[in-house]
Every structure is written in C-alpha cells, then in structure tokens.
Amino acid sequence: MTDSGIYIVVFRLPERQRIQVGKLGRFVFEPGFYFYVGSAQRNLSARVDRHARRRKPLRWHIDYLSTKAAMVGALMMPGPRSRECQVAKALAARFDLAVPRFGASDCRCVGHLFYTKRLA
Numbered sequence: 001m002t003d004s005g006i007y008i009v010v011f012r013l014p015e016r017q018r019i020q021v022g023k024l025g026r027f028v029f030e031p032g033f034y035f036y037v038g039s040a041q042r043n044l045s046a047r048v049d050r051h052a053r054r055r056k057p058l059r060w061h062i063d064y065l066s067t068k069a070a071m072v073g074a075l076m077m078p079g080p081r082s083r084e085c086q087v088a089k090a091l092a093a094r095f096d097l098a099v100p101r102f103g104a105s106d107c108r109c110v111g112h113l114f115y116t117k118r119l120a
Helices: 044-052 061-066 083-092
Strands: 005-013 017-021 025-029 032-040 070-077 113-116
Touching (some): 005 044, 005 061, 005 083, 017 061, 032 044, 032 083, 044 070, 061 113
Antiparallel strands (some): 005 032, 005 070, 017 025
C-alpha cells in the first residue's frame, strides 16, 4: 500500500480564540470541534503526524489552527487528490463552514475546514 491519499483530521478548541491564518486573515474560532480535509500524494502518515504537532513552521492554513487546538483524531483513506474536494463537499452538507476558503486556495471549494460545537 502506498502512503498517499485523503485525510480528515479532527481538532478540539477548548475556548474562543482569534487566530491569524496567514494571508487569509484573522478569524474568531469558537470552542468546539474542527474537521479539516486534506490530501498527501506521498508521506500521508507523516503529514497527519505533522498536523498533531503544536510546534512547527507555519506553512499551510491548518498550521495556524493546529498550533492552538489539540488534534483528537484522524481518518486516512487511499484515493486520488481529486477526492479531497468530494470529501469536503460531504462534510459541508453536514457541518458548518468554519472559515471561507480555508485550505481551499488551490480548488473551487468553499473551504476545507468545518465546525461543530459538540460531537453527538
């Protein structure tokens, strides 16, 4: 099996925070759970492990949130990069969009970060 595919990482933010997200802007993140959809064409496991680390260079939109929120889980699945947007659209039908264009600077999705106050 190759180490590439699509992933969903889940973060928990315990309290409201204002976070600067690179050039995207400054946003208020409410307490709750955040689902981020991404892909890695190689080193998928390392990418997910990186998202779990709090200390790292800030490279991607998700890095700005993941330095403030704890990663509580991840789901990794094989598949081409094009499935990343399909997964994001499925989450968009179920959860609130957290920040417009977050994680979606290279596609036409509304965003790849979704929010829910609590897990049911």
